[in-house]
Structure formats: structure tokens, C-alpha cells
Amino acid sequence: MSQRPDDTAAATGEFLHDVLLDPARHTPDHPAVVEPAATGAPTVTTYAELTATVNAHAATLRALELAPGTRVLLEAELGAESIAVLLACSRAGLTFVPVSPETPPDRLRTLIDTARPALHVRAATGERTDLPATLGTARFGDGELTVERAPAATARRRHVPCVADPAYIVFTSGTTGRPKGVVMSHRAVTAFYRGMLAHRIAAPGDRVAGTSPLHFDFSLLTLGLALGSGAALVPVPQRLVRWPRHFLRALRDTNATQVTGVPSVWRQVLRHEADRLSELAHLRGVLFCGEEFPLPELRRLQELRPGMRIVNCYGATESMAATFEDVPEPLPADLERLSIGHAHPGAELLLRDGDGALVDAPGTPGEMLLRSPALFSGYWDDPEATRAALVPDPLCPESGQVVLRTGDLAVRGEKGELYFLGRTDSQVQINGNRVELGEVERRLTGHPAVTAAAALRLPLPDGGGCLAAFVVTDPSGGARQPSRPGAAEAAPGEDIAATLRDFCARTLPGYMVPAELRVVDALPVTGNGKVDREALAASVAGPA
Structure with missing residues (x-):
């Protein structure tokens, strides 16, 4: 008798859902997701409640008899309901592809043609009227996952999920105009989470506010930071992030202790709502990523919230992230560039110059190469781009091991720490x-x-x-x-x-x-x- 997919997934403990739902075994009644409300108290979903919903959704998905690795297009904002769906996909051995509800119809059709999903899942309040007739559809809401149109039946040759299977595919803009799909396996994602969690950025009792939309992989980093630490995730809707006063009200009402996001989410807050920011007594941590934090704004943030831990996170979608470095407080007056530190535990960053030689000397710039168990599997249906990004390890090419060409320039400091200089392709000729x-x-x-x-x-x-x-x-x-x-x-x-x-x-x-x-x-x-x-x-x- 062959093993059932759910038996295998439960046995390994190395899938995405295993890491993120593990707190349910220890603190089932603790908050897992705390969602801001327009009025009144926030909505709280406990780890026990989230796990029960995930199990119910996974049973619905398994009943569709889809092979492991089959893609599920998840069109949703980040929230307890969508988190339950993506974790259910993981438990059922399926690959979720997050998409914004604001995606234009033509781009959505391009993503469907590219990823070839079997099922499109959206919130009960969402609406899509132009989906291909061959695509299965489902809705989620109020703890239920309802299949409206079953996916077309296909020959099923695989039955057992594997940690090397894709957990998700995130599509980013491509230089050719074609969306570029970054494929991340369960093994890669969980390896990254463990490396990140070693920095002890969050802990049980924390409430980590995420400001990135679900289709941006930074939201999945925040999800792992919160649930992987036994803390609660506070998903802040984009309609609130865009308005400083509403954003700060959401942080206040949910008692958020930490905030993750790109530096630009703070710009209007610092300009227009500085007093309200200084009054957030619970806020004690900020993690930023995606671009450099302008030093004047960073100094202002430290002035308003002295003693707050600020973490500079560097990395690419192809590895989710690579480094986590605490920002010094106060910032030295003569500081020109923040350090991004060293690669997270289990990973390593090398520098290589334009001639292909490795750079060891401090002060000499080079392109960063990342050796990590958390590397992406490749770009979806694009072997040429994959070969250009995943290159033989220059220290031991005979091994067959690959490293990631980040496309980012950096220089080492005297203690081996790294300083980001910019993209290799951000250099222009004037x-x-x-x-x-x-x-x-x-x-x-x-x-x-x-x-x-x-x-x-x-x-x-x-x-x-x-x-x-x-x-x-x-x-x-x-x-x-x-x-x-x-x-x-x-x-x-x-x-x-x-x-x-x-x-x-x-x-x-x-x-x-x-x-x-x-x-x-x-x-x-x-x-x-x-x-x-x-x-x-x-x-x-x-x-x-």
C-alpha cells in the first residue's frame, strides 16, 4: 500500500507548514495572527485555530487528487485566512503562487499561462470574471475553503511530497518584460528560517507587524519570523500602510512590538506623524530590507524611539535574505554607509572581481556570491537565466555545488563585515x-x-x-x-x-x-x- 501524501509530510517535519505551525504543539492558545480592525478590537486567531483551519483546507485540497508540486494561484491579501490557505497547500504537497488582487487582467493571464496552475483560489469577497474555463476555482472565507470548479483531471504519476519540491513560486518583474518566477523549495525555505531565527529577532509574546503584500516575498520572511518564533503576525493591509496615521493606529491597536518593511514605509510617518510614532510604547523593534535606509531618516527614527532594536536585512528573492545586522545606536556622525554584516548562520558570502578572481582584501569591491542551503531551485521555465544566476562554486567547482550570483557589489571592512555598494547593473555611463x-x-x-x-x-x-x-x-x-x-x-x-x-x-x-x-x-x-x-x-x- 502506497503512503498517503499527508502521512509523508507529517513524518518529515521539514516542510514549510511544519516550521510555522510548530508553536501549536507548545502554546496552542497563544495568538498566531492579530488583524487590525476598522473599528473595535483586533481579530485574534490562535495557533490552535489556525492549525485546525489549515487541516480542514488541506483535506479539501487533497480531495482534488492533485499531484505533489501542482501549482495553486493564491490571489489574496495577507491575513489569517490566506495564511491558512498557503499552509494548507504546503500540507497537501501543493505549490502556492501568491498574486495581488490588484493584478491587471492581462498580467494575471500571463502568469496563468506561465505557471500553468491547476487551481485559482481567492477570497470570498474577491471577483474574477475572465479566468480560463480550464482553470479550477475556489474561494475561502469564514474558515471555509469552497471549490467552485474542480480542476481538470490529469494523469497522476507522483503521490509523495518531497522537501525538494517547490513550496512556492514568487513572480517578479523580468528584464525581458516576461515575469520571472523564483522557485523556492521547502528545504530552502526552512533552512533560511532556521538561519534567520538564530538571530533571535523575535520571541514568544512579540507581535510582528508585516507591511509587505503577500505577493512580495518579504511577507513570507515576516511570516517565518513571527510564527517561527512563536510570536504573532500582525498583517497590516496596504490601505493602512499608505496612510501614516492609519498605519500607526493599526500598530497601536494591535500592540505591535516589531515592524518589518521597506524603508519607504517610514518616510511619511517621520515627516507627518512623528509625535504619534514616539507615543507607541510597545514598539521596540524594526527590521528593514529591500533598499537602503536613508541615514537622515534612520537618525530621526532613533531620535523618536531611542533604545529600539533596528535590524538591517540584506538579501534577494532568490534566497529570501542573506544577512541580518543590528544598526548601531546612535549612528556615528561620520557614518557614510551601513554594514550588512555577515551571512546568516549556515551561509557564506564571497566577493569576486570583474576578472573572476576572489577578493579577500578589505576595501576592494566585488560582486557578492552566496553559498547557502537556502538558495532557490531556479527560475520557472527559464533554464538559461537559472544557469546565469546559479554558478559553480569558485572554491571547488569539481563538487557540482552552486552559488548565487547576487548581482550586488560590496566591500569588506577590516573585521570582515560587508558593506553594500549597489547593483552591478546600477552602474551607468555618463x-x-x-x-x-x-x-x-x-x-x-x-x-x-x-x-x-x-x-x-x-x-x-x-x-x-x-x-x-x-x-x-x-x-x-x-x-x-x-x-x-x-x-x-x-x-x-x-x-x-x-x-x-x-x-x-x-x-x-x-x-x-x-x-x-x-x-x-x-x-x-x-x-x-x-x-x-x-x-x-x-x-x-x-x-x-
Whole structure:
């Protein structure tokens, strides 16, 4: 008699759901998910309740007789109900593919054509009227998972899930215009969770607020941080994250002790709701990832919440993350760049120069190569891109082991710690000179009147290109002390663009001084919360 998939999955203890539901064995009555409410008290789901819902949903999915590894498109916001569905997929041996409910119809159809899911699952309140007739559909809500249209029957040659199977596929934007699917196995995800949890960032009793949408892999990092620590996850809806006062109210009402997210979630809070932020007595930790935290904003956050642990998380979707480094408090006055530290336990980061030689000496930049048990399996249906990203281990190519080419530049400090320099592809040519955009952005945010900056190359009508920068300013910045020596203050009435060009020219060569500099109210961001450089470029018809 062959083993049932659920028997095998329960026996190994190494699947995604095993790690995240383990607290149910020890503290079943503790909160697992605490959801902010529009009015009244938050909604609390205990570990026992979450586990019971996961088991019921898994039974519904198993009844569909889908082979292990079959894809399930999960179109939902992050919440207790969607978490139960994705964990049920894990328990049933299926691969979930998170998708935003705001996904345009054409892109959704592209994702369906690419991932070839058997089932589309959405919230009971959601609506999709243009799904292919061959795609199975289901809805979840009020603790129930209801199959509306069963998936088409297929030959089933596999019956037993394996930890090397894909746990999920996250689709990101691809350089070719085709969505790029990052495939993560159960073994990789659980290895990453264990490496992250070794840093003891959260603990039972904590309430970890996640600000990233479900289709962004940072939400899965937050899920592992919270549930893997026996803490509670506080999923903050995007409609609240976008409004500083509503965001802070959600943190207050749920007694959130920690917040994870990209640095930009704090920008408007620091500008408009500083007093309310300082009043959040329960908040004692922040973990950020996805891009660099502007140092002026980071200093302001420390001023408002002294003693709070702030963790700088670095990594890529292809490994979920790679490092976790505590931010020093206070930040040294002459600090120009935060350290990203060392790779998490069980992983290692190497540096390799442009000629392929490994870099050992401090101060010499190189591309980061990640050796880790938490590497992605590959890009979905794209072996060529997979081979370009997963390359032979340069220390022992004979072994067949691969490492991840991160595409990120870094330099080692005197103690072996790493400092992120920028993307290898963020280097642009200006009049034949190489310009690292991150260096320009760091210089601009060193001015006390600038809270955020983004640099990019804009094409000129007659060919070539010019260096452009977009900055967000704080009108009171001129009254504050410079963030580091040499930071000049803007004189009253002085043109800020001219002031910032002069400020850049003091330390940067002429070709790195932005020819086009515009002040904006806010930097546009993508759905993942990162600066949307394409939108900035599109906003400029040509150099002014």
C-alpha cells in the first residue's frame, strides 16, 4: 500500500507548514495572527485555530487528487485566512503562487499561462470574471475553503511530497518584460528560517507587524519570523500602510512590538506623524530590507524611539535574505554607509572581481556570491537565466555545488563585515565615465534638507545621457545640524537645486554631479515598496 501524501509530510517535519505551525504543539492558545480592525478590537486567531483551519483546507485540497508540486494561484491579501490557505497547500504537497488582487487582467493571464496552475483560489469577497474555463476555482472565507470548479483531471504519476519540491513560486518583474518566477523549495525555505531565527529577532509574546503584500516575498520572511518564533503576525493591509496615521493606529491597536518593511514605509510617518510614532510604547523593534535606509531618516527614527532594536536585512528573492545586522545606536556622525554584516548562520558570502578572481582584501569591491542551503531551485521555465544566476562554486567547482550570483557589489571592512555598494547593473555611463548611482544618492541624502533621493540616467534627444536626481526635502532640514561633517545648510531663499549641486561638487567629480535635479513631494514606489525608477524617468519629457 502506497503512503498517503499527508502521512509523508507529517513524518518529515521539514516542510514549510511544519516550521510555522510548530508553536501549536507548545502554546496552542497563544495568538498566531492579530488583524487590525476598522473599528473595535483586533481579530485574534490562535495557533490552535489556525492549525485546525489549515487541516480542514488541506483535506479539501487533497480531495482534488492533485499531484505533489501542482501549482495553486493564491490571489489574496495577507491575513489569517490566506495564511491558512498557503499552509494548507504546503500540507497537501501543493505549490502556492501568491498574486495581488490588484493584478491587471492581462498580467494575471500571463502568469496563468506561465505557471500553468491547476487551481485559482481567492477570497470570498474577491471577483474574477475572465479566468480560463480550464482553470479550477475556489474561494475561502469564514474558515471555509469552497471549490467552485474542480480542476481538470490529469494523469497522476507522483503521490509523495518531497522537501525538494517547490513550496512556492514568487513572480517578479523580468528584464525581458516576461515575469520571472523564483522557485523556492521547502528545504530552502526552512533552512533560511532556521538561519534567520538564530538571530533571535523575535520571541514568544512579540507581535510582528508585516507591511509587505503577500505577493512580495518579504511577507513570507515576516511570516517565518513571527510564527517561527512563536510570536504573532500582525498583517497590516496596504490601505493602512499608505496612510501614516492609519498605519500607526493599526500598530497601536494591535500592540505591535516589531515592524518589518521597506524603508519607504517610514518616510511619511517621520515627516507627518512623528509625535504619534514616539507615543507607541510597545514598539521596540524594526527590521528593514529591500533598499537602503536613508541615514537622515534612520537618525530621526532613533531620535523618536531611542533604545529600539533596528535590524538591517540584506538579501534577494532568490534566497529570501542573506544577512541580518543590528544598526548601531546612535549612528556615528561620520557614518557614510551601513554594514550588512555577515551571512546568516549556515551561509557564506564571497566577493569576486570583474576578472573572476576572489577578493579577500578589505576595501576592494566585488560582486557578492552566496553559498547557502537556502538558495532557490531556479527560475520557472527559464533554464538559461537559472544557469546565469546559479554558478559553480569558485572554491571547488569539481563538487557540482552552486552559488548565487547576487548581482550586488560590496566591500569588506577590516573585521570582515560587508558593506553594500549597489547593483552591478546600477552602474551607468555618463560622458564615458562610470557612475555608481548609489554613491550619488548617498551624497544627496547627506544634506540635512534631503530625506530621500533617487538617481538615474536620462537619455538625451541627440543621443548620450545625463545624470538626473530626484529628491524629497524636509523644509525644516536647514535648521537641523548636518548629519556628518561637511554637510552644508541651505540659506533661506536659496535655490535648493543649486545648493544640492554645489553640495555634491564638494566631494564628487563633476560627471557625478546631477545635471538634472528635481524636488518631488515623494518618490514613487513599485508594488513591492521599492523606488520606481521607471516612473521617475517617465515623468521627465526631457532635461529642463
